[in-house]
Amino acid sequence: MNAPPEFGARARERWQRAQDLIGQGEAAIDTPALVIDLDAMERNLARMADFCRAKGLRLRPHAKMHKSAELARLQMAHGAVGVCVQKTDEALALAHAGVSNIYISNEVVARPKLARLTRAVHTMATRFGIAVDSALGIVRLAEALQQAGVTSSEAIDVFVEINIGHGRCGVAPAQALALVQQVMAQPGLRFAGLQAYHGSAQHRRTVTERDTALAASEAAVRETLAILKTAGIAVPLVTGAGTGSFVREASSGLWGELQAGSYLFMDADYAANEADPGAPVFEHALFIKSQVMSASEVHAVCDAGHKSHAIDSGLPSVWLPSGLAYANGGDEHGVLSVVDSLGELPALGETVWLVPGHCDPTVNLHDFAIGLRGGLDTGQVERLIAIDARGALG
């Protein structure tokens, strides 16, 4: 029963079928489909590049969001120094597809994964980095490099992660010194700086709430830098920040590199934040195209449920037609109702454009995105964009 020759054949068939859309109007796109408004995406791309250039900061967008080598290369062509990922197999998927600088901003302690990664360090031209927060992680990384036959004295960039308030991974400032010294003592590892990321602060809605959380984060970074300075250790870089908070980190004078990723697509959750003063304006560029497949007097049911879009950060909002609310209809359905006096229920077969609540896990549900040029309603399909690292969990 194993190794069916058909493995992956249906996804390839859907990809091939979608090739026929290129040059056609949006009406030809079957539903549900992951659609990128390329014009809006490129405006977002330029705005973030401009912001980082003006601040003199490095941009290393998080590619766990789009999982696409093409979009990673596009970001790098616009000045990004490389990308972040969260997983070893994400890094390998993007490296195989030609991304030249990849940082795993997350801990890896499993030997099979470290073996895969260090083989790639040994054999590929890509520059890799990784985060650590344990002595065991550092020992195993160094062992794996040795087993892979890596002889370079500084083969991989290693960032020590500190917990700056998110309360997930990372060590307390007082524990960072020992890990940094351990990294510096290991051949093959280059101490590249500190990983300092506060994820949950970014989803607090008001500027004041985020400022309160990030003031504590800054204090933790300062404390760590002071401890390392006292020990005579220079920290090459502090890297972190995301789309919900990067303006604050950028103005702190502490972070040298920003990891924001969602700015490229902007999801409904980040859009619900009160904007930071001086923040670039990002537009929704990622949509689920859906259509009505059942209708009654009281509601219309569209063909996109939570197998089409992630709902961990809330349900999608209805972009078009206006005046509608989306309620959860399960794996494959959304239930639409009228919420303002100008709205009316769409008819059977009518198109409904949704903005996902959270772009990262939404993209991960799809094998490819359809790139539309010229607006949602009037645009033409320009190209398909493969989600190279979809399902790369290891």
Next chain:
Amino acid sequence: MNAPPEFGARARERWQRAQDLIGQGEAAIDTPALVIDLDAMERNLARMADFCRAKGLRLRPHAKMHKSAELARLQMAHGAVGVCVQKTDEALALAHAGVSNIYISNEVVARPKLARLTRAVHTMATRFGIAVDSALGIVRLAEALQQAGVTSSEAIDVFVEINIGHGRCGVAPAQALALVQQVMAQPGLRFAGLQAYHGSAQHRRTVTERDTALAASEAAVRETLAILKTAGIAVPLVTGAGTGSFVREASSGLWGELQAGSYLFMDADYAANEADPGAPVFEHALFIKSQVMSASEVHAVCDAGHKSHAIDSGLPSVWLPSGLAYANGGDEHGVLSVVDSLGELPALGETVWLVPGHCDPTVNLHDFAIGLRGGLDTGQVERLIAIDARGALG
């Protein structure tokens, strides 16, 4: 930039790599991974088959849950008459992989999808069925059959869906007659019965709450049958029910076919229900194998977040080690804490087995499952099971 030869290459590579696991102990399985306890699954399979045989009812399990042709064939080998799916492309993926009887228990009004389906009706040996709840849907289905060159007078089984309380798709009992008559008047369509499914009732926790909801569902089915009988129309079959409620539908004397799917794997959500009297006991057979990749004094962080398992019906529960609770750590992390006096935090690298909150969208995140024989802790990998219809949204 289009049609990269690499499309899907990484998933195939992961599948090939996993082949090496066959015959090895569970310790060799890298994380996070979708793992099936084959012994538990086979006991669930047998218990449901026995239940349906004893009741004299047809079983047509919902394959939207496992999306696997191998598991669909296994269910049919144990007496299931065929499977349900929710999507046209799910039906086509399973048909291509050799499943011979497939019912799309959902409405399809989009012409491209109906064209794909009716081409398959024309060219494949698989018997297909579909649900309808609109005049437009019936007209378009008949047109598509004609365009595909289908000449058989009863080429496809058509079920008219009635709303029995779920409040999503389906028409009111009083509206069903007109649709049934329309189906019967169309060449190529065979009126096969009524689709009567109440999804949300199945997640009500107590037997009393479910009984109240399903009493109203039964009344709606009876009312529809009475209207059709008065019009001289025999209803060949009422099909519906799911893992959370099938004992009730089975004893109603109304349903002739049960669509339960989750019984095969049992997720944490269904397991939280008070059991119906006389219900077979189903065991958890679907797990996420994870491991600790960061640890502090207060918690351990495992490498499975909501890109590894769906959280629409709640977070996963921790199966092993015991005494731990799982808190949401985002896309790629779970935060484990001790919740009883016997529990202790697992160490870095230690295995953690999770039971997903909802099996259907969890399976859809993975390209294949790893089948383990002989128990989670002591088992050996027997085979890989491809998720043939993963990502088949259309």
